[in-house]
Every structure is written in structure tokens, then in C-alpha cells.
Amino acid sequence: MKILVCVKQVPDMESRFRPDAAGVWYAETDLAFRVNEYDEYAIEQAVLLKEQLGGEPEITLISVGPDRVVEAIKKGLAMGADRAVHVQDPASHLKDPFQIASIIAAYAKGEAFDVIFTGMQSLDRGSSQVGVAIAEMLGYPCATTVVGFEYADGTVTVKRELEGGVKGTVRLKSPAVVTCQLGLNQPRYPTLPNIMKAKKKEVTVIPVEQLLKQDARLVSAQFRAPAKKGGGVVLEGDVADQVDRLIGILKDKTAVLR
């Protein structure tokens, strides 16, 4: 059995974002990058499936992006993936979700993966398109927003999260794509021995031109902070002072403190 996990590297969301020189996406200076949270659940589910099947499946990670994404790949390898593919693309941020999906599908086409895991969305772009688009391009069935995953004899049974805490159970035959939602499992922390082992694992580098044959269907024209609506009070400065001011406001504006 062969498993593919799609991994994106994204900035820490607590960062302060500034537009890049073209004003169409964020500038990367001063940003700390990490594995997209949703993808950590995807990696973990792949490793859990491998463990369930007695270590038989081979897990390949794929990440599209510039050199820095190697750090995300290393983390995935240390969590238990076997090998990785780095699609080298310094301009991946200018590719639209359709192009990113087509790059991954072009790689996966010849490889006959049985299960492909992706995150349900990325924290930075958040299109929630890539996983489904890969499935459509490969002709695989797909289930999204998965919070429960089981595999037995070529059948994947998942729980999809719907609104209001309701879940829907869905069964599909492999080969299949599932997009992983928060809470699906508890992503493991790589142990030191596994971090050491990961260093020896194979990372294949493929230039993006070899896989990308599609033009963009979306152009990012502007990147900016949202227009401030809020007339809310912002309290900054010394903590004791903030406490006093907040208590004053609560007494003034709410009935909860007398």
C-alpha cells in the first residue's frame, strides 16, 4: 500500500503580516514558518494507518514551495513518513489552488497511491480547494473535513464534520482522498531518535516546471489588513492599570458588576 500526505508550510498566525513589494501577498521577512496545523493531522493519520497495517504501507510526503519547506518536510519525516518529495517552487505563493493541486496530481498520477491525506485547508490561504481538486484530477473519490478515519480491506470509512457538531458517516473505496480536520487525532511530537532517523530519509527534489502545465485561474490582486469596523476600546500598558480600567468599564457598561 502507498500513502501520500500533502504538507504545506505556513507562517505562524500570531505574526504581524505586511504586504510584499507587489502588494499581492505577505512579505516573508520576519515570519516564522511551521507545518500547517491541519496537515499535522493528515501526517498523524497516515502514520496511524501504517501502524495499524503492521508497518507495511510506504508514506510519501509532498510539499510544494521554496527551500524553507524542507523544515516542514523534516518534521513530517520525523513524525514517521518514509520519504518525501519537495517540489521546488520559489514562487508557489503566486500559484492558485488549482495549479497547486495540478502539480500534486501530476506527481501522483504515475505513483498509484491508495490513500491521499491532505489538510482541509491551509491557515494562510484557506481555500479548502486543493485536496478536493487533487481527487477530481486523479479521478479518486474524496471526503472532506474528516474527524474520524477507519480503513479496512480497501474501504475507507470516515466521519465528516458538519455544522453544529453534527457528523456524517461516509464510506468510500480506495484509492481515495481525505481532507483532515482539527481534532481527527492527536498529532505526535517527533522524538529525538526519530528526528535523527529522519535525517537519513530520502528527499527527492523536483523542479516545479516539470509538473506544472496549467495557467492560473485566479490572480491575487491585493493583500491588506481588513477595514477596521470595531469601535471597541483597546487597553494597553501596565497590567494593574488595565485591570482598573476594565473593571471601571464593566461597572459602567454592563449589569454584571455592581
Added chain:
Amino acid sequence: MKTLLVGECREGKLLESSYELFGFAAQLGAETAMVLIGNQGALPGYGGAVYLADAGKYGEYNPDLHKRLVQAAVEREKPDYVVFMHTSYGWDLAPRVAALLQAPQVSEVVALAEGGFERPCCSQKMRQVVQPVGSPVVLTLQGGAFPALVPGGAPQQQPLDVDGEGRTEFLGYEAAVRKGVDLTRAEIIVSAGRGVGKKENLPVIAELAKVLGGEVGASRPVVDSGWMEAGAQVGVTGQTVSPKLYIACGISGAIQHLAGMKKSGFIVAINKDKDAPIGEVADVLVVADVMQFVPALTAKLAK
């Protein structure tokens, strides 16, 4: 300009959010038609064309067939835009329809923008204006971003059918787990988010709730990490609350969290990031470290 709106049914009922599609079309100034996989009882209050396929036959979740049903309606309407809500149905189905139509897709649109559509990015902290290339364009709309609009009138029904089967088998719904405190009745809620740092810090939040006579809620990562029970989660997949006072401690203010608490009477957010999106809904944003501010607040209130 023409839009094909994709309505959404759950257990035989039209979801209220489907009316936001009409609100969007009105802002766009576009002609409308709707496609719905549902039943007679789920028809919208709308006097235009509604392409109706039978959910009894096609299932409420059968993406392969729903995709082709939408395609069949697109062939008849030839719209410029095919519009979904950004829900578990919309974000699942829209990319499939886009792939089939070879169309560009913009996800989670919050506003019309010159030359394109505005959408959130970077966990709602920032905005991106996106211009699609080609037509038709598939869109999903963020819930609540456009006003719900009931156009009124009796739908002109157009039956819709396709052949074949889907590759996914839908086995049924599972109701939400509702355990623990009923936060929907609480007058004061102090909620812990990931910014609280670790499980060991939670008593600090509970102490504040206690001196205020309130309950403790949580954002999703706190529940996913097993720090608190699922019943404490506030948000689109948790509880919807409307206390007189909501204090969000170390919560960024993701749209899915806001969906559950923005109707609170008075909202206080404690966050070390001045730009956190929670600032958009908070009446007071305290820019501070929760672990410094909350104990200080509790101590003062306890006096």
C-alpha cells in the same frame, strides 16, 4: 449578469443560510436561478427558476451526483457565477463543480471588491482581493458576510435529473454530543483559548469564572488537545452562546469561534496580539498576556 445559486438542504429542510445567496446576488445586481437537491417542502420563498432534483433519489451527500446535477443546471442557465455557501456542503462540492467546469473558484468571499472578490486569509487576520480568470466563476460565500434576503413568490420548478451512481456511500448522521454544562443559559462565560498555553494554566481561567459567578467555555484547540471536555466548546461546531458578558482569554477570533459567541451582550478579549481578529467583535480588547492579566483581574474582583 447571471448567477446560479446552489441551495442547501439538510434532512429535508432548506438551510436558512441559503437565503444569503440571494442577498449576494442582489449586491451583485445579477439575475438569479437556484439549483437545489431537496424536495417540495424545501423550496425557497423565491419566484424565479428553481432546478429541483430529488434528495430522496440522489441523497443529501452524494458529491459525484450533486456535482453533475449542478453541471446540468449550469448547462441550462449558462450563468456567469455559480454560488455556494462556504459550509461543509459548499466547500466539499464547489471545488468538484469547478473542476468539472474547468472554472476558477474563489473561496469564502466576504465582499465584492473592485476587479474581484475580497476574501479573508492568514486565519482571518488579513484580506486578499482575488480576480478570477475565465468564466463561469465558482464562488463560496462566508456565512453572515451577506445579508439574508427572501425574495418571495412561488418558485418556477424545473425538474433536474442525471444518470449513474456516486462513489461515496452516505451512512447517516450522528447528532452532536451535548455533555457537561449548558453554556447557552450562562449569563457570564469566561472562555479559554490556545493562548492560555497549557492545561495546567486552566485553573486561572476557572478562578476568574468563579469570582464572576460564570461558567467556563473553550475554543476548539483547547478541546482537541483534551484540556477540556467537548461540551465546553463554543463555536460553529460547538455551542452557540449569548451571555451578558463573554471574556475570551487567548482566543484569536477565528470566524468559526465568532459564530458561536458574537451575539454576547458585552465582549472582553484578552490577547497579546493587538491585531488578533477577536478585536473586531470585542467591546474591550485588553492587550496583555493572559497569565499576567487574568490573575490580576481575579484578585482585584475577589476583594
